Amino acid sequence: MIEVKNIYKSFDGVPILKNISTVFEQGKTNLIIGKSGSGKTVLLKSILGLYEIDKGEIWYNKRNLVATPEKERKKMRREIGMVFQGGALFDSLSVQANVRFPLDMFTKMSAKEKQNRVEFCLEHVNIEPTKFHLHPSEISGGMQKRVAIARAISLNPKYLFCDEPNSGLDPETSTVIDKLIQSLTKEFQMTTIINTHDMNSVIEIGESVLFIAEGEVGWQGTNKEILQTQNEKLNDFIFANKLYAQMRREKS
Secondary structure: OEEEEEEEEEEOOEEEEEEEEEEEOOOOEEEEEOOOOOOHHHHHHHHHOOOOOOEEEEEEOOEEHHHOOHHHHHHHHOOEEEEOOOOOOOOOOOHHHHHHHHHHHHOOOOHHHHHHHHHHHHHHOOOOHHHOOOOHHHOOHHHHHHHHHHHHOOOOOOEEEEEOOOOOOOHHHHHHHHHHHHHHHHHHOOEEEEEOOOHHHHHHHOOEEEEEEOOEEEEEEOHHHHOOOOOHHHHHHHHHHHHHHHHHHHHO
């Protein structure tokens, strides 16, 4: 579980996050949604510790990240997996070498143990052994995202962060990625936080949804509740996403 309490963040005196409080539950897919510029990316980076907040607390179970010395923060980061928006795979490395990279960096595993872990993670994201030797440029965008997820779980993290994991993917592949993240979250009982603007993801896997509007908590609930809301700002966001999805379908 991750809990944020009354956090504020500003840049050059301009407030971006204003008194944000929420809980991201273990074993659930927790989604952060909001318009561009709403503060959702700043919130994600603040929770990760990439931004120092002005005020408030960020609790990883019983550990307050804000009050944790840098040496201890480094240890905490080993408990975190990250799926970046573009995948961020190393072009010069093979699929299996990309997944092995965190193991080489942060563990003292033997070569055999690393290989077993790499194969375990790739099998869990449905990558066939015949693809292990290929490079990112030789596989599809959807497969690249699956490799990125395999790399993110290679260190067996307690916490998984995903920044726009469906960016650049078609709707069918996006659904596959959503379901994969949800399945892994439940299997390994991770606390998963997903930053997204995709309403399809919200409906498919939004077990807990936080809507950020102008740096504040605009709404919180589940995917079953979101379509019944009378929240005006949230409904505007949902409607805008429906129009975007329709335009994308018409162009394809």
